[in-house]
Amino acid sequence: MTPDEIAVVRGELEAFAAEVFEPFARKDQRRWGQVYLRGLLTDGQRKSVEPMAARLGEDGNRQALANFITTSPWDPAHIRAQLAWRMEKVIGPEALVFDDTGFLKDGTASACVSRQYTGTAGKVTNCQVGVSLHLASETASAAVNWRLFLPRTWDPASPKADADKVARRTACGIPDDVGHVEKWQLALDMLDETRSWGIEVPLAVADAGYGDAAAFRHGLQARGLNYVVGISTTLSAQPAGAVPVAGPYSGSGRPPVAKYPDKPRSVKELVIAAGRKAARPVQWREGSRPGTGRSGRKRMYSRFVALRVRPAGESEPVQFWLSDLPSGMPLTTLVRLAKLRWRIEHDYREMKQALGLAHFEGRTWGGWHHHVTLVSVAHAFCTLQRLARAPKDTASA
Known part of the structure; x- marks a missing residue:
């Protein structure tokens, strides 16, 4: 200068x-x-x-x-x-x-x-x-x-x-x-x-x-x-369509609490069950290395799956995210916000x-x-x- x-x-x-x-x-x-x-x-x-x-x-x-x-x-x-x-x-x-x-x-x-x-x-x-x-x-x-x-x-x-x-x-x-x-x-x-x-x-x-x-x-x-927060692969959840069901009630005492009929699964299992066809390629930004992006830098992209789930538990960290943004949010917007970190x-x-x-x-x-x-x-x-x-x-x- x-x-x-x-x-x-x-x-x-x-x-x-x-x-x-x-x-x-x-x-x-x-x-x-x-x-x-x-x-x-x-x-x-x-x-x-x-x-x-x-x-x-x-x-x-x-x-x-x-x-x-x-x-x-x-x-x-x-x-x-x-x-x-x-x-x-x-x-x-x-x-x-x-x-x-x-x-x-x-x-x-x-x-x-x-x-x-x-x-x-x-x-x-x-x-x-x-x-x-x-x-x-x-x-x-x-x-x-x-x-x-x-x-x-x-x-x-x-x-x-x-x-x-x-x-x-x-x-x-x-x-x-x-x-x-x-x-x-x-x-x-x-x-x-x-x-x-x-x-x-x-x-x-x-x-x-x-x-x-x-x-x-x-x-x-x-x-x-x-x-939009990261979560562990082992955090458990129910599919979005899962509905809690109450057991039979005789009419006396405290009514039974409604429960999901199936055990929760890890978010990793739910994503795998969605299948490869559910994954979509998304670019969230251009990096610092030379590449083929619009600015001459390397494109940062990967394949992502968006699923609605019902969280059921907790555990440790990897490349999974949980968000409560509206269901109509475009996947590209979700990825961009998740990657804002x-x-x-x-x-x-x-x-x-x-x-x-x-x-x-x-x-x-x-x-x-x-x-x-x-x-x-x-x-x-x-x-x-x-x-x-x-x-x-x-x-x-």
Whole structure:
């Protein structure tokens, strides 16, 4: 970029930061918020406080940056709400997408670190897990809310509490009223908070880690949201046409409860029973590799079967989805919405590789929430820059 172009981008960054950081109560918080944001956007591999301070020149006050991110008492929810309002206008979200990502750790002193499964490593390992909510459309997405998952071992009220980890809660600044909550419930809590900001999106998308939880699906329905969620091959269901039948009733005592005459089958069995002729090829987007698509990129497509079913149970993850959208919804639309989750994988990759999402070296609950919030702000600015400068025919790609 030329010096003039750099000056323009810096001016745009300052204007964006002034808008998003407007809730900060103090002038010094607004200043160090902008400096931290610039640090996340600078070149260089590590985006923790010390290396960022070294790259920031005269603004590189390591102590001030560390205090701002770790101990300054600002509420990240206020910044997230401001960010959500700003990005909703630009993205025009079709869905709220829920997901989680791992923050790999070597030590055991950071808040909520534990040996647990994360898709980041594809195994059980020593890590923190963050749950996120994203506004998403085909052209863009933005992480606007976060929760740090607290394992049972960190919860003094849990039978699985670990005395050493419980003893570290105070040093990590974990609030007394925070206990273990399942990830799907954290997702619903974020949904409620985001809606309290005035963000109303009528569709939820998530993978099987959330879709397998019947309570999560019921929670979405109770809040008036439709959903397209991943489910496990082993989740059991009845065919849509199955009808519960009540047994004979003598007229005395409690009447028998109506039951399905046949046992439920796994969704995998129901799809196989539909036969190969039921599968239709659908392209949902064009990828990043060269290919024969309209934009010169490889077409992303596969064969899909859409069946109406009655969910009967729960279990683990693979390429199956469950949706309560209307039965007349075109299969191509269903597939496109189900595949909208790819944008969140793209968000995580950008935030981790370019913006230091997993580089926070502090150990506190508040510091973690501050850092991921500011990384989301930095990612949103990059998204705005891309959308403003990309030709309209390639923005969606």
